[in-house]
Amino acid sequence: MRIRLLLAVVLALLPAAPFAAVAQENKAEAAAWPAANPRDVASLDAIVAAVYDVISGPAGERDWNRFRSLFVPEGRLVPVQKKQDGSFGHRILAVDDYAKNAGEYFKKEGFFEREIARKTDRFGQLAVVFTTYASRHTADASEKPFARGINSMTFYNDGKRWWCLSIIWDSERTDNPIPDKYLK
Numbered sequence: 001m002r003i004r005l006l007l008a009v010v011l012a013l014l015p016a017a018p019f020a021a022v023a024q025e026n027k028a029e030a031a032a033w034p035a036a037n038p039r040d041v042a043s044l045d046a047i048v049a050a051v052y053d054v055i056s057g058p059a060g061e062r063d064w065n066r067f068r069s070l071f072v073p074e075g076r077l078v079p080v081q082k083k084q085d086g087s088f089g090h091r092i093l094a095v096d097d098y099a100k101n102a103g104e105y106f107k108k109e110g111f112f113e114r115e116i117a118r119k120t121d122r123f124g125q126l127a128v129v130f131t132t133y134a135s136r137h138t139a140d141a142s143e144k145p146f147a148r149g150i151n152s153m154t155f156y157n158d159g160k161r162w163w164c165l166s167i168i169w170d171s172e173r174t175d176n177p178i179p180d181k182y183l184k
Contacts, residue, residue: 036069041161044120044127048153051164052133055102056112064099071095071164078168082176090168110137116148117183127162129153132182133169148172150182 040050047070054067077098080090093101105111117132130152134145149171155162172178 033073034065034069036161037066038161040066040070041163044122044129044155044162047155047162047164048115048118048129048131051153051167052113052115055106056114056139057106058110058138059106059108062099062103062106064103067099068095075164076166078166080168080170082173112136112139114141119182125157125159127155127157129155130182132178148178150178 037050039046041047050066050070054063054070073095075095077093077095078090079093080088083089113133113135115131116134119130121128130150132150133148135147136143136145149169151167151169153167154165156165157163170176
């Protein structure tokens with residue numbers, strides 16, 4: 001009888017063990033994650049503006065700790081790209097991977113990405129924001145953008161602040177113009 005009871009307890013706890021280990025790893029990672037400026041994460045408007053602000057600027061370093069602070073530690077950035085053969089692919093980047101890859105480009109090139117339109121859907125603590133962007137090499141808004149596209153940003157609010165879960169984006173191309181509904 002004792003063996004059956006012990007076996008039942010072990011089997012009941014076994015599926016939870018991997019999740020407990022992951023939860024401990026997430027707690028440790030979150031403890032080392034930079035704290036956000038409360039103004040950056042107080043509202044959806046604030047966190048979207050902070051995302052654009054932190055990556056924009058003249059050639060040089062960005063404040064990657066500020067960038068990290070906007071995301072959950074497990075956050076992802078996913079560019080969708082058209083390949084030379086006409087097919088499509090994507091890359092899934094952790095927040096630190098994006099900072100490393102984009103950081104090298106930003107050191108050499110001015111990059112100013114600004115929101116030009118937005119559509120937001122929200123339910124409870126979840127929000128999905130389609131934010132249309134224009135990218136320029138200078139802060140001059142009259143400069144013709146070298147790229148435009150749409151960022152699909154997902155956020156959640158933990159009751160204290162907004163967190164970015166992911167940003168997925170696709171660029172405008174001649175075969176993929178931005179629809180009018182995303183330009184208003």
